[in-house]
Amino acid sequence: MSTPPSPPSKPADDETTTADRPAQDLRRQVYDSPKEKLIEYALGACALVSVLTTLGIAAVLVIESIPFFQTVALTEFFGDTQWTPQFSEKHFGIWALLAGTLLVTVISAVVALPVGLASAIFISEYASKWVRKVLKPSLELLAGVPTVVYGYFALTFVTPLLQTVVPGLGVYNALSAGIVVGIMIIPMVASLSEDALQAVPDSLSQAAYALGATKYETVVRVNVPAAFSGIMASFILAVSRAIGETMIVTLAAGATPKATLDPTQSIQTMTAFIVQVSKGDTPQGTIVYQSIFAVGLVLFLITLALNIFANRITLHYQEEY
Amino acid sequence: MHALPAPRSSTRAFIPRTSMEPSEDGSFQTHRSRRKRIGIALAGILFLATIFGVVVLVTLLVDVVTSGTPWLDGRFITSFPSRNPGEAGIKSALFGSLWLMGLTALISVPLGVASAVYLEEYARDGWFLRLIQINIANLAGVPSVVYGILGLALFVRFAALGQSLLAGALTLSLLILPIIIISTQEALRSIPSGIRENAYALGATRWQVIWSHVLPMAAPGIFTGVILALSRAIGETAPLILIGALTFVPFLPRGALDQFTALPIQIFNWTARPQSEFEGLAAAAIVVLMILLFTMNLTAILLRNYFEERRAGS
Numbered sequence: 065m066s067t068p069p070s071p072p073s074k075p076a077d078d079e080t081t082t083a084d085r086p087a088q089d090l091r092r093q094v095y096d097s098p099k100e101k102l103i104e105y106a107l108g109a110c111a112l113v114s115v116l117t118t119l120g121i122a123a124v125l126v127i128e129s130i131p132f133f134q135t136v137a138l139t140e141f142f143g144d145t146q147w148t149p150q151f152s153e154k155h156f157g158i159w160a161l162l163a164g165t166l167l168v169t170v171i172s173a174v175v176a177l178p179v180g181l182a183s184a185i186f187i188s189e190y191a192s193k194w195v196r197k198v199l200k201p202s203l204e205l206l207a208g209v210p211t212v213v214y215g216y217f218a219l220t221f222v223t224p225l226l227q228t229v230v231p232g233l234g235v236y237n238a239l240s241a242g243i244v245v246g247i248m249i250i251p252m253v254a255s256l257s258e259d260a261l262q263a264v265p266d267s268l269s270q271a272a273y274a275l276g277a278t279k280y281e282t283v284v285r286v287n288v289p290a291a292f293s294g295i296m297a298s299f300i301l302a303v304s305r306a307i308g309e310t311m312i313v314t315l316a317a318g319a320t321p322k323a324t325l326d327p328t329q330s331i332q333t334m335t336a337f338i339v340q341v342s343k344g345d346t347p348q349g350t351i352v353y354q355s356i357f358a359v360g361l362v363l364f365l366i367t368l369a370l371n372i373f374a375n376r377i378t379l380h381y382q383e384e385y
Numbered sequence: 386m387h388a389l390p391a392p393r394s395s396t397r398a399f400i401p402r403t404s405m406e407p408s409e410d411g412s413f414q415t416h417r418s419r420r421k422r423i424g425i426a427l428a429g430i431l432f433l434a435t436i437f438g439v440v441v442l443v444t445l446l447v448d449v450v451t452s453g454t455p456w457l458d459g460r461f462i463t464s465f466p467s468r469n470p471g472e473a474g475i476k477s478a479l480f481g482s483l484w485l486m487g488l489t490a491l492i493s494v495p496l497g498v499a500s501a502v503y504l505e506e507y508a509r510d511g512w513f514l515r516l517i518q519i520n521i522a523n524l525a526g527v528p529s530v531v532y533g534i535l536g537l538a539l540f541v542r543f544a545a546l547g548q549s550l551l552a553g554a555l556t557l558s559l560l561i562l563p564i565i566i567i568s569t570q571e572a573l574r575s576i577p578s579g580i581r582e583n584a585y586a587l588g589a590t591r592w593q594v595i596w597s598h599v600l601p602m603a604a605p606g607i608f609t610g611v612i613l614a615l616s617r618a619i620g621e622t623a624p625l626i627l628i629g630a631l632t633f634v635p636f637l638p639r640g641a642l643d644q645f646t647a648l649p650i651q652i653f654n655w656t657a658r659p660q661s662e663f664e665g666l667a668a669a670a671i672v673v674l675m676i677l678l679f680t681m682n683l684t685a686i687l688l689r690n691y692f693e694e695r696r697a698g699s
Binding site: 097099100103104106107108110111113114115117118120121124125128178179182183185186187190191199201202203204205206208209210211212213214215216217219220221247250251254276278279280281283284301304305307308309310311314315335338339342343356357360363364367368370371372374375 | 415420421423424427428430431432434435437438439441442444445448449452495496499500502503504507508516517519520521522523524526527528529530531532533534535537538539559562563566590591592613616617619620621622623626627629632649652653656657664667668671674675678679682686
């Protein structure tokens with residue numbers, strides 16, 4: 065390699081003399097000129113915004129809930145089962161809101177996990193190229209429907225429909241909200257599980273076929289178990305999404321916090337409580353206003369724990385093949 | 386010579402039971418017709434489950450369009466909200482949403498693309514990069530109502546922006562930032578490294594390589610991600626309620642510091658009212674919002690398909 069690279073045909077910049085200098089100088093010019101460094105730092109600062117966002121969320125939630133926990137003891141917060149901040153006799157037992165959230169989440173999981181996984185298996189293993197081309201975009205459109213629209217759908221379509229089947233079902237109930245939250249997270253389960261199924265190497269299913277297995281035996285006993293960790297991760301992420309869902313439960317599940325597991329009852333979730341307080345004219349500095357930060361903190365910690373757990377599973381599974 | 390990877394325990398536990406087992410008299414039965422029937426039944430069940438989502442989507446659209454059409458006319462688009470359902474319209478909500486989307490794009494797109502360029506093209510592998518990546522993945526899973534709390538404390542109160550368009554746009558920008566970063570990173574990763582090496586070989590600086598070669602080639606992918614992220618932002622309701630977007634706004638915003646309402650807020654407000662006329666108004670507003678959204682989503686999907694095919698062809 066005797067011939068040095070010829071200099072570029074004079075770009076507008078100041079790089080014309082670099083060709084005959086030693087490589088170190090070239091490197092300094094290309095990477096370490098003040099302009100290049102400045103650009104690198106500016107881009108790095110932009111990347112830091114995402115870290116600052118996380119820190120900001122954590123700081124706001126912790127700092128703003130301190131006044132709340134100075135008034136309400138942790139023992140009451142986690143010990144009481146009633147949540148009545150608007151009443152004259154105030155109770156702040158988070159279990160009432162947690163139970164509502166749990167109820168809606170369980171119902172949504174019962175709807176979304178089997179349907180989502182089945183859709184993923186069908187799209188990944190059964191559908192022809194043409195069918196995939198139709199199904200995947202329509203699932204994406206389903207995922208793009210705003211949650212307030214799902215809330216409208218739950219209240220004005222699903223609830224009246226359920227009322228014809230379930231006698232005595234109120235206008236606001238956990239069942240309708242839970243089902244619609246489930247419908248909302250189907251695309252998420254389907255798309256993430258499909259990615260997991262696609263990542264299973266062909267050699268595994270070919271080995272199963274070679275042993276004489278039929279298609280369904282291969283899919284059910286080889287592909288799905290092999291993608292199990294990815295599928296689990298998709299389930300956890302979807303459940304976390306259901307826990308954080310706000311507008312559907314605000315519109316369709318009601319505003320009566322109670323620790324019940326009866327899906328026909330009107331309940332309130334953590335998210336719906338936060339919206340209820342902030343859309344009213346609750347004055348700043350009152351205990352009710354402070355309580356939304358405490359509830360937000362609990363909500364953030366739960367979803368964060370689930371997301372971290374799911375991401376760990378995904379990382380583990382990426383190393384598998 | 387490396388042996389084939391050992392099957393994972395879960396897989397191994399399943400295979401031996403798979404199909405052909407000796408029957409009681411020792412003869413070898415394959416039960417082919419029964420296994421075929423089970424296979425067909427399973428395929429049918431899977432198909433029905435997949436179609437379920439499509440059926441719900443169609444039902445939702447038909448329901449909204451049939452309830453909304455009677456209310457949907459020119460007056461509906463050009464009128465301000467009103468207590469009288471016959472006179473109510475979405476003018477201020479539509480303008481509010483367009484303002485929000487414009488401001489959000491102005492803030493989040495440069496920030497998100499710059500972050501992704503740093504992570505893909507500059508940052509060296511190490512704990513810092515891993516920390517940011519894990520952080521972004523987790524941010525994408527934070528409930529939108531929590532972003533609303535952040536916006537309320539940080540932008541509305543601490544920065545004293547009040548219940549303004551700018552406070553809303555900043556909140557929505559933080560919300561969609563992870564989506565933009567992740568999709569931009571994917572777009573950058575799909576550019577072959579040969580492009581960069583060629584440019585370096587001709588003496589280009591790092592920034593010249595990125596600005597005049599990598600970014601233009603990744604532009605379609607970045608653009609697709611941005612459209613999808615913005616379509617998420619335009620439908621968000623909870624963060625806007627948290628930062629205090631108004632429900633009754635009989636004026637148009639004239640600047641980024643004005644108070645505002647938005648389509649999702651208007652839909653929420655009308656849906657929550659008990660009178661059935663407002664249900665029709667909500668449906669009509671949903672139709673407008675969905676037309677906006679579907680146009681954006683379809684553009685993104687078509688764009689992606691077009692470029693995927695072009696890349697596969699070349």
